[in-house]
Amino acid sequence: MNSDHLRALAAAVDEGTFDAAAASLRISGSALSQRIRALEKQVGQVLLTRTVPVQATSAGEHMLRLARQVLALEDDALSTLGVGEQGRTRLPIAVNADSLDTWFLGVLKRAATWDDVVLNIHAEDQAHTARLLRSGTVMAVVTAVPEPVSGCVVVPLGTMRYHAVTTRFLADLHRREDGTPDLTTLPAVDYGVRDLLQHQVLVRAGLGTPPHHLIPSVTAYYRAVTGGLGWGMIPDSQMPAGVLEGTHPELTTIPDLGDMDVELHWQRWNSGPDSLDRLTEAVIAAAQDMR
Template sequence: MDLDPRQTAAVRAVIETGSFEQAAVRLNLTSSAVSQRVRALETRLGNPLIVRTRPCRATQMGQRLLQFLRRAALLEDDFASDLAGANEALLSVAAAVNADTLSTWFFPALSDILLQENVLLDLTVDDQDHTHALLASGLAIGCITTEPAPMRGCFAERLGAMRYRMVASAAFVERWFPNGLTRESARRAPVILSSRKDALQARFLETRFGLPPEAYPCHYVPAPVPRYMAIQRGLAYGMVPELEFGDAVERGELIDLAPKQPTDVELYWHAWKVQSPRLEKLSARIVELGRTALGPPETKAKRKRAG
């Protein structure tokens, strides 16, 4: 089926910007012209593509179309680059990752290949339990997620487990946990979360003490570095990746509140099976470096004990 590129561009712009008005600005058209093009494609395909809400969002068929359009654009850009005889053209890749991955190993590890392959990243940061939905909706062509099973047309590669510890500063422990982390003290002490989607602390406190999320006070700080700084300064306690705090526990800067109860979060890289050559290289590098950074939890624990 031949799709009118003007109509598909209009649909993509509305989904990505969330409104017909913003899509019109992006395409240098009137809102009415954008609406006509969207309506024409919906009529041709026999399916609604956009839910007219605020913001506008894609229907299930619209999500599938967006997936196709983004993958086709990547393949076209890479093919054009091959025809030119070099990878000089910049390739934009939309991906979804969790904040702790982004703040620990993702950029340091991938900087070389991003430079070599002239890749522009268009990253969306979300909780690791929710990034897969962005791939399914067509808003990303790859994601790092806790979901192990690939959806149709995609592959999933295990990266490893990011190990978290429930930590606090010595001053915080002295004030809130003088007798250790107990059910009663956990009900009173402020914990710090990345957002209301953040289920790591909630699962820990519910499993260990039977406390529901509304049973204890919370700070909400979306960025990992400020969140960690808040813990260091005694404002709260919370889950922090071992990759982030390093040997701070051994140095006495932080206290592990549950040394026998680490939390391991399995992470996977998902992407489409049909990829452009540069995206294939990027995917392979993400898997390789993710496995190096995360590794089997048992192996990392042995290394830590040996050190």
């Protein structure tokens, strides 16, 4: 299978339009279209929707995953020879935002010593990172999904424990006459539209849906919760001293909601460049600091 055709397929999906893909590959638009058509003729199926942005069809997703694997191995071989993108292999991966802001920093510190790799990290909720692996967008993910994606292997990493936290002031504003918190009116804070932790603990407690604020930034999310905008699930690694012990002057846990444990796993391609093996070793080592 022609690697130029595979590279054209990947570029079209990554860039969103044929014109942008052609520019990224430094070829004409007609040349890119010819390569895509040649690949579709070879497999006998339409691989891309001619929309804006360009999207892979069901058959295209399977071919895209193959394309990225083949191109990764080719780029790895070229980097060994000192050619390609500054002699470096590109490693696209997906990591949930809480991990990226905490224990995964250990991976970045190790990667800083590598002179043959460039990391492309997608921040995504741990329940949805596997989607990027399935589509072929990334080579590996930190995920809460233990079932392996086809063509991938899974390594358990450990558990991130989250606690429902709010400010004492906000909790006092939403107390019933008997002194218990009214969790139907106490606002919650979500990191993103796919952040389901707060929803899951509410369902587990048999509660409805209170008002939800949306703060799509790990740092801003933490500040929103600790500043009193609403309650949220905070991992052990970000927990201020004294909160769990009940001695913090401003913050408190919400016993009625309890804790939530999230099991994390590393899913990666079965085969890939040698640098993916090295990255896997770094992830497993850094995950020991998860709690």
